[in-house]
Every structure is written in C-alpha cells, then in structure tokens.
Amino acid sequence: MKIHVWSIIKYLFIFVLIFFFVVVFKQNYLVFLLFPYVLLPAILIPVFLANVRKISLTGGSVVADTEVGSNILFFVEYDNPTYYPFLKCSLTFSMRNLFFNANKDSLLNINIMPKRKDRINISVKTAKIGMVLFEGKGMRVTGFMGMVSVNLPVSFSVQVPVFPEKTEQVDVAEIPYSEGYDEYTEPDLKGNLSSDIKEIREYRPGDRLARIHWKLSSKLDELAVKEMERTSVMSLVVVPELEKGKISQTVETLDAVSRKLAERGERFEICLFNSVSCSFDYYIIDNEESLKDCYRDMYFLPLYESTDMAKDAYYASNQRSALLLTVYGDEVKLLEDGIEVSDT
Numbered sequence: 001m002k003i004h005v006w007s008i009i010k011y012l013f014i015f016v017l018i019f020f021f022v023v024v025f026k027q028n029y030l031v032f033l034l035f036p037y038v039l040l041p042a043i044l045i046p047v048f049l050a051n052v053r054k055i056s057l058t059g060g061s062v063v064a065d066t067e068v069g070s071n072i073l074f075f076v077e078y079d080n081p082t083y084y085p086f087l088k089c090s091l092t093f094s095m096r097n098l099f100f101n102a103n104k105d106s107l108l109n110i111n112i113m114p115k116r117k118d119r120i121n122i123s124v125k126t127a128k129i130g131m132v133l134f135e136g137k138g139m140r141v142t143g144f145m146g147m148v149s150v151n152l153p154v155s156f157s158v159q160v161p162v163f164p165e166k167t168e169q170v171d172v173a174e175i176p177y178s179e180g181y182d183e184y185t186e187p188d189l190k191g192n193l194s195s196d197i198k199e200i201r202e203y204r205p206g207d208r209l210a211r212i213h214w215k216l217s218s219k220l221d222e223l224a225v226k227e228m229e230r231t232s233v234m235s236l237v238v239v240p241e242l243e244k245g246k247i248s249q250t251v252e253t254l255d256a257v258s259r260k261l262a263e264r265g266e267r268f269e270i271c272l273f274n275s276v277s278c279s280f281d282y283y284i285i286d287n288e289e290s291l292k293d294c295y296r297d298m299y300f301l302p303l304y305e306s307t308d309m310a311k312d313a314y315y316a317s318n319q320r321s322a323l324l325l326t327v328y329g330d331e332v333k334l335l336e337d338g339i340e341v342s343d344t
Contacts, residue, residue, distance in 0.1 A: 001049065007146040011041070041144060048143035051082040052150050055112060057091070059136050059156035065292065066126060067165050074122045074134045074158060078112050086112040088142040091154065097162075098299055099130035099247055105137060112141075126162045129251045131299035134158040161296050164255040200224050236323040237282075238270045241310050244303040246329035251295070254327045258285055268325075270294050273310035276302050280314070311335070 015037045021027045022034070055078060062073040076091060091108040110120055126132065136154040143149065200213060203223035213224045238261075240254045254270070261268050262285060270283045272294070283294040311326050315338050324335040334341045 002149050002151070003147065011037075011145055011147065041147065044144040045148055047084060048148070049150070051084040052086065052141050052143070053152070054082050055080050055086065055141070055152065057136065057139060057152070057154050057156075059093075059134060059158050061134070061158050061160050063160065065161045065163060068126050068129050068162050069165060070126055072124045072126060072132060072160050072162075074124060074160075075119045076108070076110070076122070076136070077117070077119045078110070079117045080112045080114060083114045085114045086141050088146075089139055090142075091139045092137040094133075094135050094137060095124060096133055097128060097130040098133060099303065100128065128248055129162050129164050129299075130247075131296070132160045132162055134160070161292070161299055163292065163295055164252040166259065167252070167256050200226060236266070236268045236325055237314075238268055238325045238327065239273065239310050239314055240270070240298075241307060241326065241328040242273065242275070242298070242301055242303050243307055243309070243328065244305060247303055249329040250327055251298075253330050253332060255291075257325070257327060257332055258291055261285075262291075271310075271314065272298050272301060273313055274301055275304040275309060275313075278313060278317075280317070 015034070018030050018033050018037070022030045057076065057078050059074065059076050062075065066072055074095075076093075080086065089110050089112055091110060092105055093108060094103055094105050096103045108120070108122070112118075122134075124132070134157070136156040139152045139154045141150050141152060200216060201224070203212065203225050211225045213226050216224045238254065238257065240250050242250070258268075258270065268285060270285055270291075272281045272283070273279075274281070281297065283290060283297075285291050285294065307328060308326075311324070314324065326333045326335060
C-alpha cells in the first residue's frame with residue numbers, strides 16, 4: 001500500500017476551510033459536511049484495502065494467429081466479486097514483436113465495477129511478421145480521494161504469431177535430380193534413388209565415385225557409371241537466413257517458396273538454425289499446419305548480423321543433405337554440395 005501525502009494534505013485543507021466557515025462566519029449548516037469528512041476516510045479506506053486484493057485480471061486474444069496487415073484483438077478481462085467499485089485503475093502492459101524487440105510499457109485506465117466480470121478490448125493492426133507478445137506487468141488501484149493506492153501483481157502473457165501474406169510471386173526453378181549421400185534410399189519417398197540400375201554409361205566429369213561400376217570399369221579399361229532408376233525428385237532442405245536486416249523479406253520469400261514447392265508435390269524440409277546454441281531443427285512440410293508450426297518456432301529464434309551464417313554452419317557441421325535451397329531476403333539459391341547450381 002502507498003499513502004499519498006499530498007492528497008491527504010488537500011483533504012485536510014478542505015476540512016480546515018469548512019471548519020473556518022463554520023466558526024468564523026457562523027455557517028452552522030456546514031457542520032453537516034464535517035461529519036462525512038471525518039467518517040468517510042475512516043470507513044472507506046479500510047473497506048477499500050479489504051476488497052482490492054480480491055480483484056483478478058487476465059489477458060487473452062480473440063484470434064490464435066493472423067496474417068500480416070490484419071488486426072489482432074487482445075483483451076483484458078477482470079472479475080470483481082465484491083460490492084466495492086474501483087473507479088481508478090491503471091493497468092501497465094507491453095506489446096512487442098519478438099523479432100524487432102521494441103519493448104515499451106503502456107498504461108490502460110479502466111473502471112472495475114462491483115459484482116461484475118467484464119472485458120476491455122485492445123485492437124492492434126499488424127505491420128510485420130513475427131510473434132506479437134502482449135504482457136501484463138501490474139495494476140495500480142487508487143482508493144478514496146486518492147489518499148492510498150495498492151499495486152496488484154498482474155502477470156499474463158499472450159502470444160499471437162503473425163504469418164506472411166500468401167503470395168505466389170516467386171520464381172523457383174525446377175529442382176534437379178540429385179543423388180544425395182545414400183545410394184540405397186527408400187524408393188517410396190519422392191525425390192530419392194531406388195537401388196535398381198537403369199543403365200551403364202561412360203563417366204562424365206562431376207559424377208560421384210560411389211556411382212562408378214568398378215568391376216565393369218576394370219574390364220573395359222575405362223570408367224563406367226551406374227545410372228540409377230529415379231523415383232522422382234529427392235528430398236531437399238530449405239535453409240532461411242535469419243539475418244536481422246532482412247528478416248521480413250526472408251520469411252515472405254520462404255513462405256512463397258514453400259507453397260510453390262508444395263504445389264509441385266516436392267518433398268522438402270525447412271532447417272532452422274539457432275545461432276546461440278549452434279543447433280539445427282528440421283520441419284517436414286507436408287501441409288499448412290506443419291508450415292505454421294515451423295514459423296511459430298522460428299519466431300522465437302535469435303536473429304544475427306551475418307548474411308550466410310546458417311548456410312556456412314550447415315556445411316561446417318556436415319549436415320545430411322547434398323541439395324540445399326537457401327533463402328535470404330528475396331534471393332533464393334540452389335546449392336549442391338556447397339556449389340551453386342543455379343539462381344532461382
């Protein structure tokens with residue numbers, strides 16, 4: 001509880017002024033004002049202190065997620081089970097996007113009526129992708145004539161992911177066939193090689209040593225290569241660069257690329273790089289919800305300053321895919337074993 005000395009002084013000044021008019025100017029009818037001035041603080045302040053801590057306050061959101069440019073409707077819900085009205089309440093809250101981390105506290109003045117549950121709505125228009133965090137920090141409730149106030153602990157956190165607006169304005173080249181690291185992969189996965197030999201052909205620069213038919217090559221006295229039967233396009237890995245300066249463009253391009261690949265029936269994963277723990281998390285994208293789950297986790301990752309940090313870390317850690325699609329801003333590049341195949 002905090003006692004406001006200046007409010008008490010102003011209250012006493014008014015009391016002395018009324019008393020002065022009663023005594024000096026013989027305004028006896030003003031005596032009736034002196035009794036409330038004496039009794040009200042003695043009654044209402046203890047009642048206020050007894051009831052104020054029974055208030056409960058929570059926060060929430062009407063929508064679970066939204067697209068950039070749309071509104072998010074947050075709300076603060078209070079419950080006052082007492083018969084005491086609290087007419088001067090200031091809620092301290094913050095609202096920020098975790099990617100951009102501009103944290104600023106705001107005040108919301110509300111009236112909490114007796115024996116009532118009610119909701120106050122706060123509408124926010126989104127301008128950027130990311131995780132929007134609505135947090136309650138505390139509430140100050142001021143009592144009779146501003147003489148005392150109580151700070152109530154309020155702690156709620158509401159998270160709403162803002163996804164990029166759906167667009168198909170991205171040109172992603174057809175993903176070339178690639179053998180990957182494993183000769184005998186599952187034939188039912190789209191994009192992998194089966195173990196069936198389609199044909200034997202002469203060696204061409206760039207062919208893997210694992211594809212050379214050594215026994216036949218020794219007989220022919222020249223290198224012969226096994227051409228394996230292909231089931232379709234192999235599984236590829238999409239790596240977004242979470243660089244701070246272009247994060248919005250990167251996520252928008254990643255979304256467009258992912259939808260284009262899914263439309264073609266390509267089998268792919270998104271690989272997210274955590275620059276703090278230097279770890280990787282993989283997300284197989286096979287429907288809308290799996291893409292959203294990937295974004296939700298990505299929005300909590302730390303951003304970094306380097307442009308090719310995720311790609312370099314991927315190859316430095318000997319990750320598992322030979323075919324890589326990197327996304328940085330509006331640039332999409334296809335790499336095979338670290339060598340750029342084409343600009344997409």
